[in-house]
Amino acid sequence: MLISDLSKSQSLLLMVAGAKGAVGSTLTVAAAAMRTQPEAVLPSLMTGQMFPYLGPAQETHVVGWDTTNKTLLTAIEAHGVLPETLWKPHQNELDLVEVRLAPPANSGLKEQVEQLRSDIQTFREHYPQTKAVLINLLPAGASGDLGQCHSLAQLYSEAYPAGFPDLGYTLAAIFSGVPIVNFTPNEVEIPVIVREAEQLGVPISGRDGKTGQTYLKVVLASALRARNLFVDGWYSLNILGNEDGKNLMDPERAAEKLSNKTRILDGILGYQIGERYGIPSHKVRIDYYPPRGDAKEAWDVIDFLGLFGLRMSIRLNLQGRDSVLAVPLVLDLARWMAVLQAAGRSGPIPELGFFFKQPIGDDPPLTFQDQVTKLGELELECDEKIAARTTAGTKQ
Numbered sequence: 054m055l056i057s058d059l060s061k062s063q064s065l066l067l068m069v070a071g072a073k074g075a076v077g078s079t080l081t082v083a084a085a086a087m088r089t090q091p092e093a094v095l096p097s098l099m100t101g102q103m104f105p106y107l108g109p110a111q112e113t114h115v116v117g118w119d120t121t122n123k124t125l126l127t128a129i130e131a132h133g134v135l136p137e138t139l140w141k142p143h144q145n146e147l148d149l150v151e152v153r154l155a156p157p158a159n160s161g162l163k164e165q166v167e168q169l170r171s172d173i174q175t176f177r178e179h180y181p182q183t184k185a186v187l188i189n190l191l192p193a194g195a196s197g198d199l200g201q202c203h204s205l206a207q208l209y210s211e212a213y214p215a216g217f218p219d220l221g222y223t224l225a226a227i228f229s230g231v232p233i234v235n236f237t238p239n240e241v242e243i244p245v246i247v248r249e250a251e252q253l254g255v256p257i258s259g260r261d262g263k264t265g266q267t268y269l270k271v272v273l274a275s276a277l278r279a280r281n282l283f284v285d286g287w288y289s290l291n292i293l294g295n296e297d298g299k300n301l302m303d304p305e306r307a308a309e310k311l312s313n314k315t316r317i318l319d320g321i322l323g324y325q326i327g328e329r330y331g332i333p334s335h336k337v338r339i340d341y342y343p344p345r346g347d348a349k350e351a352w353d354v355i356d357f358l359g360l361f362g363l364r365m366s367i368r369l370n371l372q373g374r375d376s377v378l379a380v381p382l383v384l385d386l387a388r389w390m391a392v393l394q395a396a397g398r399s400g401p402i403p404e405l406g407f408f409f410k411q412p413i414g415d416d417p418p419l420t421f422q423d424q425v426t427k428l429g430e431l432e433l434e435c436d437e438k439i440a441a442r443t444t445a446g447t448k449q
């Protein structure tokens with residue numbers, strides 16, 4: 054995207070893979086509500102007052118894909134994330150949200166990419182003068198080992214694992230010049246894809262949104278490290294009753310999520326928790342518990358040592374709402390990605406580590422302090438680059 058495009062087009066167009074899921078459908082309601090009741094949504098965003106050269110946050114539209122035929126309104130009601138009083142007033146607008154059927158699961162990767170590129174083109178025609186961003190909200194999947202895949206031809210012909218639709222959406226977005234937010238734990242940022250993104254000027258952010266328990270884990274671990282309090286063990290338990298929770302009962306699908314949640318601590322603290330016991334003493338459990346729906350609950354027990362090695366511990370109980378915590382982050386990330394592309398960035402954006410459990414790219418910031426500092430620096434970098442490009446543009 055050129056800076057001239059940024060100034061011409063005022064609003065964002067979020068193209069959501071998995072638009073009728075818990076997070077996707079809540080996102081459609083938030084986008085609709087923002088236009089008529091900005092005061093109900095905007096204060097929850099971090100970027101609401103940032104990026105003056107981008108259109109106002111409330112000018113955000115959503116389109117997307119899903120595999121289910123049920124209507125968006127039925128999906129919103131079934132997920133039960135939002136009470137009816139919050140979404141009913143927007144039902145006429147929500148009825149108009151364009152959600153296309155996903156490419157058939159049994160089609161080849163190349164065919165999927167072609168269909169999705171054509172859909173992206175159509176969405177753009179329906180929403181001219183908008184800046185598109187792909188939001189990946191597909192279910193957690195088993196991504197397979199694609200690190201050894203060196204060319205697109207190889208990916209198309211042999212390597213593509215069945216049941217990993219994320220690749221089709223990612224490639225279609227890259228070939229269409231659309232920046233990508235990978236909110237899922239699925240590893241799409243393999244070398245061949247990163248290379249294509251860099252060549253075509255497409256930034257990618259990911260992966261695995263850091264919404265509740267892990268966000269607080271980063272904050273607390275960073276605080277304990279800053280005081281040289283030695284973390285001896287960390288036990289984390291989650292119960293959730295939404296589709297994501299059900300899906301994560303499949304050990305193969307949960308593997309990446311659990312590893313993202315577990316890996317994060319050692320990097321922050323600079324040592325392996327439990328080394329002296331010979332086994333890791335950072336444990337993370339996720340349990341599907343239907344009565345809770347989207348209202349997730351998480352417990353943490355943190356054992357740490359102070360002066361003379363004396364033991365102390367912390368108990369943390371988070372009663373969150375999974376999709377309600379996720380949606381403002383998705384909106385913020387979409388705004389970041391439009392701005393980063395206009396500032397000329399492409400490929401992985403490690404500076405957005407604040408938003409993710411498993412930040413991609415080289416040398417992402419790990420502690421809370423570093424993540425906040427990097428975000429500030431990134432904002433400054435974008436402001437300066439965009440100002441320079443605007444000046445260059447007006448001089449021509």
Ligand SMILES: NC(=O)c1ccc[n+]([C@@H]2O[C@H](COP(=O)([O-])OP(=O)(O)OC[C@H]3O[C@@H](n4cnc5c(N)ncnc54)[C@H](O)[C@@H]3O)[C@@H](O)[C@H]2O)c1
Nearest residue numbers: 071073074075076119155192193218237262264296297375
């Ligand atoms: N909610 C959070 O706090 C949070 C945090 C971090 C990561 N995530 C991740 O975000 C993703 C979305 O979460 P969710 O709770 O909305 O999940 P969900 O299961 O409710 O939604 C996924 C949606 O994707 C659709 N889908 C499946 N295959 C598809 C395909 N090939 N093409 C298009 N659509 C398809 C499903 O029909 C469903 O509507 C998950 O990967 C989850 O792990 C969520």
